[in-house]
Amino acid sequence: MIPMNPHPAAPRRADPPEPDDPELGERVPELGWPVGVVSERLGIAAPTLRSWDRRHGVGPSLRTAGNHRRYTELDMRRVQLMARLTAQGVPAQSAADSVLGMDARAIADRLAAVGGAIGDGLRDVHDVHGVHDVPGVRGEGAAPVGLGSAVPDDDAVDLVEAIVAAARALDARTMSLLYRQVMRRRDVGRAWVEVFAPALRRVGDLWRDGRLGVQAEHLTSELLQSELRAVVRANRLRVAGRPVVLAGADDEQHHLPLLALEAELARHGVASLFLGPRVPAEALVSALRESRPRAVFLWASLARPSAEPLWRDLGVVDWPLEVVIGGPGWADGIVAPRGPVVLTRVEDFGSAVRALASDPGGLTR
Ligand code: B12
Known part of the structure; x- marks a missing residue:
């Protein structure tokens, strides 16, 4: 048996969890995997693996007494996720920051979400996108922003991850390219629901924690x-x-959902009077009286x-006005004032669009 020493040298932003952490069910193999085997199993060239270890700290956490690298199963999963992120166009350092900041559970979840058990899933990424030629990321400006047709996709989870990694690295260029890639392949509604809102939620949760x-x-927003x-x-x-x-409601600084709307x-030809965040109630009512819209979204x-x-x-509104409210800040059971105001609460983006579009049939245009 080859004696194993923990690898003390490479500083890691987040140490891998204890290998025998019972919660994770992760066990160090009696003999860790050498680079050649990892390369073979994951379909990643050995020099790339060595470079990720040397430059970015994503590598084996074990070394033999003779100083040969040995990968645990968790190390391999980390490398596998790194490969997926870089295949999405995330710079290696940003991808490394992201995977090193995740525990075994988070890595397993990400890989499971994209069907990435060890030994599968990588080649399909390479085949579909080509590791160094991710459509949309490098071919900037190829299609009109936000007007792309809706095509089925299975990479939303990877894109969310890549955006979060770019946020953590304060990598504005990559983030912009990713945003464009998202919208090149989806209309803005799908982009919001499938990628932007989930990415914002992740960013918000990471901030909270x-x-x-x-x-x-x-930067993200x-x-x-x-x-x-x-x-x-x-x-x-078109509008x-x-x-x-x-x-946005009075004192409410969050207004990205309004911009997405x-x-x-x-896109559906509906004109908006966009008042932005933190609109005092009085000012909003003045704007409504001046513009007499059919509907207002808050x-x-x-x-x-x-x-x-x-x-x-x-109460001063004297024309038929639909007041549509959305977002988690509104309490349940709000009752509209008497009169011509109809109050509607919507729970999701699509319902908001349907409630506000004058020509619901136009939504399929
Ligand atoms: C970006 C952001 C900011 C930016 C806003 C920039 C901008 N121009 O909008 C900045 C940095 C300015 C900011 C400031 C603050 N923020 Co902030 N922010 C966020 C973040 C990351 C995204 C906001 C967003 O756009 N959400 C839109 C979607 C993603 O929201 P959602 O709640 O998940 O959506 C649900 C539904 O509404 C629905 N849905 C999704 N999209 C849409 C669209 C429509 C139209 C509809 C109808 C429904 C719908 O689906 C979800 C439910 O399944 C959120 C994280 C989050 N989870 O929202 C925190 C978050 C909202 N912020 C938070 C906080 C605490 C703040 C501050 C108070 C921090 C501070 N101490 O200063 C200030 C607020 C100051 C103020 N007076 O408003 C907390 C709020 C916690 C709470 N419930 O009280 C959050 C949730 C972060 C967190 N996890 O703790 N923030």
Whole structure:
């Protein structure tokens, strides 16, 4: 038997979990796997494996007494995920930061989600995209932003991961390229539901858990705002008619869902009067009286006060107005003021679009 020594040298941002952690069911093989076997099993060239170990710290956690590298099963899964991320166009360092920040459970979940048991799944990524030629990532500007046709996809999970990795690395260029890749292959509604909202949730959770700085959250949302606005601009000649009003509730700084809605509505030819975040109730009511829209959408991520001034102020509305509210901040059981206001609560993006579009049939255009 070859005596094993823990590899003390390479500094790791997140140490691998204890190999015999019972929760993970992970056991160090009696003999770890040498580079050649890992290369064979995963279909990754040995020099690439050595380079990932040397430069990025993603490698074997064991060495023999003779200093030969030995990979555990967990090391292999980490490498496998790294390969998937780099195949998505994530720079190696960002991918390494991401996989080194994950525990065994998170890595297993990511791989399971993309069908990546050891020994399978890699070649399909290589075959479909080509490791160094990911469509959309490097071929910037090939298709109009946000106007791509809806094609079935199975890589949303990888894209979410790649965006989160770029956020953690504050890698603005990669993040923008990923956003464009997402929208090149999906319309903006699908992009929001399948990739952007899940990525935002992950970023928010990492921030809450102290594993990502607020600067990364800002970067993620700032760049996404640009991309969503580009969709609005690209569709500016399509929109017509009386605009619907889109606004964030008073004191509500989160407004990405409003931008995504504006973009999707624009795609369907629906004009919006976009008032942005933190719209005081009084100002909103003034805007409604001036523009007399058919519908207004209000977003709230943060919990609204129980005495919402808006419901009282809406009493002045004297034309048929549909007030659509969305976001987790709204309490249950809100009652619309008497009069011509109809209050609708929507739970998801698609319902919001349907509620706001004047011509629901147009949604299939
Ligand atoms: C980006 C972001 C920011 C950015 C906002 C930039 C911008 N222009 O919007 C910045 C950095 C400014 C920010 C600030 C803050 N943030 Co913030 N932020 C986020 C983040 C990451 C994304 C927000 C977003 O766009 N959400 C949209 C989707 C992803 O939200 P969702 O709740 O998951 O959506 C649900 C439904 O609404 C539905 N859905 C999804 N999309 C859509 C679309 C439509 C139209 C509809 C109808 C439904 C729908 O599906 C989901 C349910 O399954 C969230 C994380 C999160 N989970 O939302 C935190 C989050 C909302 N923020 C949070 C906090 C605490 C703050 C701050 C208070 C922090 C602080 N101390 O300063 C401030 C808020 C200040 C204020 N007064 O508003 C918390 C809120 C916790 C809570 N419930 O109270 C969150 C949840 C992070 C977390 N996990 O803790 N934030």
